[in-house]
Structures are given as structure tokens and as C-alpha cells.
Amino acid sequence: MGAGHDHGHTHTGPPPTGTAAAAYRGRLRVALVITLGVMVMEIVGGLLADSLALIADAAHMATDALGLGMALLAIHFANRPAGPNRTFGFARAEILAALANCLLLLGVGGYLVFEAVERFITPADTRGGLALAFAAVGLVANMVSLSLLVRGQRDSLNVRGAYLEVLADTLGSVTVLVAAGVIMATGWQAADPIASLLIGLMIVPRTVKLLRETLDVLLESAPKGVDVAEVRAHITALPGVLDVHDLHAWTITSGMPVLSAHVVVHQEVLDSIGHEKLLHDLQGCLGDHFDVEHCTFQLEPSGHAAHEAKLCH
Numbered sequence: 128m129g130a131g132h133d134h135g136h137t138h139t140g141p142p143p144t145g146t147a148a149a150a151y152r153g154r155l156r157v158a159l160v161i162t163l164g165v166m167v168m169e170i171v172g173g174l175l176a177d178s179l180a181l182i183a184d185a186a187h188m189a190t191d192a193l194g195l196g197m198a199l200l201a202i203h204f205a206n207r208p209a210g211p212n213r214t215f216g217f218a219r220a221e222i223l224a225a226l227a228n229c230l231l232l233l234g235v236g237g238y239l240v241f242e243a244v245e246r247f248i249t250p251a252d253t254r255g256g257l258a259l260a261f262a263a264v265g266l267v268a269n270m271v272s273l274s275l276l277v278r279g280q281r282d283s284l285n286v287r288g289a290y291l292e293v294l295a296d297t298l299g300s301v302t303v304l305v306a307a308g309v310i311m312a313t314g315w316q317a318a319d320p321i322a323s324l325l326i327g328l329m330i331v332p333r334t335v336k337l338l339r340e341t342l343d344v345l346l347e348s349a350p351k352g353v354d355v356a357e358v359r360a361h362i363t364a365l366p367g368v369l370d371v372h373d374l375h376a377w378t379i380t381s382g383m384p385v386l387s388a389h390v391v392v393h394q395e396v397l398d399s400i401g402h403e404k405l406l407h408d409l410q411g412c413l414g415d416h417f418d419v420e421h422c423t424f425q426l427e428p429s430g431h432a433a434h435e436a437k438l439c440h
Contacts, residue, residue, distance in 0.1 A: 172261030
């Protein structure tokens with residue numbers, strides 16, 4: 128490095144168990160087994176009861192099973208060690224899995240809406256009692272899966288995608304229960320396609336929210352809770368710091384925010400307190416106030432920015 132330059136790193140990386148989602152690998156496996164079991168049960172129940180709502184929920188469960196499988200596969204790849212060509216390893220695989228889950232959920236929502244409209248045009252004779260029994264079993268199973276993932280969804284977009292899918296399934300089971308009860312009590316067959324329509328519509332808003340958060344990571348937006356203007360203000364408030372440029376903050380995967388910056392400092396300050404002390408202050412500032420522990424700083428004297436390549440600005 129030339130005079131006046133230095134780099135500061137804190138390589139905390141992911142938690143000891145890997146990425147944020149890795150801690151919930153076992154729970155995702157159990158949720159996958161439950162989802163597959165409920166899916167098969169609801170397909171059988173939907174055919175026996177001639178219930179579109181049950182079949183629709185089973186189709187959603189099939190998509191969820193695929194999503195849970197992709198989430199587990201993504202965790203496997205995301206926790207592989209970094210290499211010379213992939214310096215952050217495969218950590219982004221979890222975000223790609225969350226994106227794929229979003230697309231699948233939107234597809235299922237559209238399919239359910241289409242099939243519900245078809246059932247309005249051509250009504251069916253749904254057996255409310257059978258549909259009620261199968262939906263009740265599905266509800267209990269979904270609530271077990273939901274309890275397994277509720278904590279992990281706060282830590283990982285990947286787990287949140289799986290959680291939202293199971294949540295939609297739980298709401299779907301409740302909807303099927305209500306529709307089956309209405310059919311048993313009144314004989315009103317339109318309750319079944321209405322339930323299917325509601326299941327489809329429940330999927331979309333949560334999926335759009337997850338999609339927006341996933342795209343923010345892929346587009347390298349600033350992490351949640353990190354106000355870049357405040358970061359700049361904190362850095363420039365440190366003694367001896369004149370300015371900050373090339374300040375970038377982004378997220379590799381859930382629980383792994385990173386930041387880099389060029390920090391312009393008084394040469395006299397560097398000479399008096401040393402690079403190590405200033406780097407320690409910078410890293411402490413970011414870690415304490417913004418929960419960003421993986422930081423890279425380049426310390427440079429005033430005027431050095433004019434000599435850098437234009438691509439750096």
C-alpha cells in the first residue's frame with residue numbers, strides 16, 4: 128500500500144453455525160416432511176370430497192414443499208466455504224431461493240384465482256363433511272410447522288419465505304374449514320370456490336413484500352437499519368476525519384451486512400494517533416451504532432481522491 132493508505136477489516140461473517148438460516152435447517156426439514164404429508168392427504172381428500180378448495184390448498188402445499196426443499200438446498204450451498212473466485216462463498220444462494228419462492232407463490236396465487244372463477248361458471252357438488260375433516264387435520268399440521276419457523280423468519284429472508292408459505296397454508300386450511308362448514312350448514316356450493324379465491328388472494332400481498340425485500344438485497348440497497356447519511360455523519364464526527372467518499376453499504380445475505388468507505392484524514396492526526404487507533408474507532412462506530420461489523424476502510428490524506436480512477440467515484 129502507498130503512504131497514507133490502510134485497510135480495516137472485521138471478518139465476523141456469518142454466525143458460528145453458518146448463515147442466519149443455517150440454525151433452522153433441522154426445523155425446515157421437519158416442516159418439509161409435514162408439508163409433504165399434508166399435501167398427499169389433501170389431494171386424496173379433495174378428490175373424495177370434490178372440493179376445489181382442498182385441491183387448491185394441496186397445490187399450494189406442493190409449491191411450499193418445493194420452496195422448502197429449495198430453502199434447504201440454498202442453506203447447504205450458502206454455508207460452503209469461500210474460495211478465491213467466490214470471496215463470499217455461496218451466501219447469496221439463500222436470497223436466490225427466496226426470489227424463486229416469490230415467483231412460485233405468485234404463480235400459485237394466479238392459478239387459484241383462475242380455477243375459482245372456473246368453478247363459479249361450472250359449479251361442483253362438494254361434500255362438506257369430508258372437506259371439513261381433511262381441512263382440520265391440515266390445520267393442525269400447518270400450525271406445528273408454523274411454530275417451528277416463527278423465530279427464524281425474523282433472522283433470514285430464506286426462512287421468512289418458507290414461513291410465509293406455511294402461514295398461507297394455515298390460513299388456507301382455516302378458509303377451507305369455514306367453507307366446508309357453510310356447505311354443511313346451508314348447502315351453498317359457492318362457498319368452495321370463494322374459499323379458493325380467498326386463498327389465492329391471501330398469498331399475493333405477503334409475497335410482494337418478500338419480493339421487494341429480496342430485490343433490495345440483489346440490487347445492493349443499504350441494509351435495513353443503516354442510514355447512509357447517518358453513517359457518514361458518524362464517521363466525519365471522529366477526530367481527524369475530514370471527509371468520506373465511495374461510501375457503500377449492502378447486504379450479502381440475511382444477517383450479513385457489509386460496508387466500505389474511503390476516509391480522508393489529516394496526515395498530522397495519523398502521525399500522532401496512528402492508523403490502528405483510527406481504524407479501531409471507525410470499526411467501533413459502525414459496529415456499535417449500526418450493527419455493521421464487516422467493514423473495509425481505506426484511509427487517505429487530503430487530495431488523494433483526485434488521483435483515483437474515475438470508476439471509483
